[in-house]
Amino acid sequence: MHPTRRELIHMGLGTSTLLACGPTVPLFLARSASALADERATAPRSRVLVVVQLDGGNDGLNTLVPFRDDEYRKRRPKLQIATGEVRKIDDHVGLHPALEAFSKLLEHERLAVVQSVGYPNPNRSHFESMAIWQTARLDADAASSGWLARAIDRQPGPEGDAPGLHVHDTFPLPRALAGGRHVIPSLARLEQFRRRLGVPEGFDPALQAKALDRLAQQSHGEPGSLLQFVERCSLITYASSARLERLQGDPKAATSRYPDFYGLARRLQLIAQLIKAGLTTSIYYTQLDGFDTHSGQLPSHASLLRQLGASLEAFLGDLDQSGEAERVLVLIFSEFGRRLAENASGGTDHGTAAPVFLLGRSVKAGLHGPYPDLTRLEDGDPRHAIDFRAVYATLLDRWLGIPSRDVLSAGFEPLPLLRG
């Protein structure tokens, strides 16, 4: 985030300090001003992509339910969702009842559902299929870089804030963000984005904090020098933490209600705080685990979908209230869907194609892609109709403004999933 002139002055950087910055100042401030002007605009630089990865293989057929389909009824005697309970989207499919929040979002034109997304020769190993989705390489090996890491490498150089952030308390940095040239931090709590002062009470921590603030505002580096680069990052780091601090203390910011007994809701709330603090970070990534429902699926899957829906509803509501909604788009995917036929343990086994969700004000709301054809199965699974890389291409070309061909090493026609 580039602090504005007013903010710099507010932080105690008076005009004399600004002048002392020398010839670099006008450019620096000019850039901050333009960055600020862009904030409400839809310039690709200020746009944000939030990725929510559903770990374990989400059962697409019980998420977007083909309630009219006889095959579905036949192959899922115990696990089928009753027609009366489905939140109907059209005459063929509807959402799981626990996804009530998603049907509301659909009504408000905030949700696009892409059906039958997958890739050729589907791999049913969690690890390998996830690697394929995260690297966007069908021949991914352990050394392949992530698709988002490659996207980040094709953006202009570092500007203070990290180009991408991973938000989770137990998962390591996902492959999707790994293997690029930039260091992508992983953080679990807002505290990690805070300066740890360390000074014990009684030893005047406030005075030390003030001194460190002053040190973050020095500018001695020659134009273009490494010192100047670090100084700018220090200033930006300081400004980002200060804004986060202010946001946390702001009662208005606290009005948006998150169901914070859900881990995903807490993580999305943290992401919202970072977005509202004006970080220049364009990609956030988080996960929701537990979708590997081989047994006793009905209750566990319902509760996961409830968490997913409620968390995202709160997140989008928060962004609406804070005026950030225009520039944020959410992608939800899983490494694969699950078998059409249920197993004997009241669960489902690893499958293939499944729906992908896009959320935000910029989506072309409604259903995209063909219904899964449950009569034409391949190894017991519906065939994919949309390559997941075409969804990525859409996000890269039409949302982030990064040429997808460079990132995906192949041409995929963007899909009409976004407005405008």
Next chain:
Amino acid sequence: MLRSTISSPWARYEPRPDDPWDLHKVAHLHRRADWGATRAELVRDMEAGPDRSIERLFQPAQPSIEELEALDGLRRTARTSSNLDLLKVCWLNRLLHGLDPLREKLTLFWHGHFATSNKKVESVALLDRQNETLRTHALGGFAALLEAMIADPAMLVWLDGGTSRKEKPNENFAREFLELFTLGAGHFTEPDLREAARAFTGWVRQDARGSFRETPVFVHDPTQVDNQPKTFLGQTGPWGPSDIVRITLERPQAATFLACKLYRAFVSEASEPGPELIEPLAGEIRRHTFAIGPIVEIILRSRHFYSQAAYRQRIKSPVEYSAGLVRMLEVPRAALNPLALSAACDAQGQELFAPPNVEGWTGGPAWINSGTLLERTNWAADIIWGRPENGLAPFDPLAWAKRANVVPNRAAAALLDLLLQSDLGEEPRQLALEAGRDGSPDSLRKTIQRIVNCSEFQLA
């Protein structure tokens, strides 16, 4: 001849009244050649002058039997437990407390060069072995190092050389050998690469035949070697791996490529060096037939190395930053859980044995963003003020002052000399000194924290 040597940027630095051997130069030498000097080392080397100070780096004392045994024990534990964090700790201990820090610096440089990651190798034992191989050859001949890497089991997994047979040569290793290890992109052709891949064939992974082994074992099987003639970089013959190394290093570009890499690692990341800097250094590399130690010595002794073109013209890597602070402050072993140090390096973006990709860590400005900068200053806060839950005791400035023979109310200035010399503006300098004026432990901790929060402290 004489004139060209004298005017070369790599000519020896000789102290002069207007360019004396001083605190700045000694500290600079140690930031680059090892992990930062302690106060005793600064005092010693200011006295000793450049010749003796640099010589000492290349003639380390031998570790005692007890130290070697302790190290072996740690390595064994790491290998048998397959715990990568223990292997990281093992290495960090060596660079903090070992007697040969220059070798550790080069070992880390080569680790970034050959960039082998446990993400694919998945064997602590093989990475330990590669680490030891890098250490052995760190200051030796580049050709021997390359040959060792060609046969290194971790590398055979990492770049798929271990499954490369004559009927189906795998080109992954050959490509990186030419593009990332020796010549750089654009200095070889695709046919050169395919011919090199044929020369690297012959490896068979033993556990592939059904018997499960935790650690992969590779054998060189003569029947799988492609013995036919190959035309590589214009030379035709039945070339094997050592021929490929020899022919590659005969290319003038090989020395230029290595010179650029060493320049970035030891001299400056601030700008791309021009041929007037690189070509004389490449010339020295050829003249010394790719002997690494002598080349590094030329750099560390050179006028250019002690000039403003090099001074604080690198960004400390996470290991340099995090371990460097521990080393300069002489944090006692008992006060520091080394796992916390290795976790700090991970969080700052440099996970040992897990470089991000085949090119290794990018380095320079790529290290720094608001997230990693906070991780850095927060690590410093933990070292200074302690963090019991992570096994870190508060730093004891009075014990340090006593060892350094400094009275407490002068300790602030001595700490500034130690950590940043006088490379900071007037306001930061005043802020650092005024905090520690009364010489109490907490005041001095504030001084240290203020010093390391200066942007200059991020620079090596």
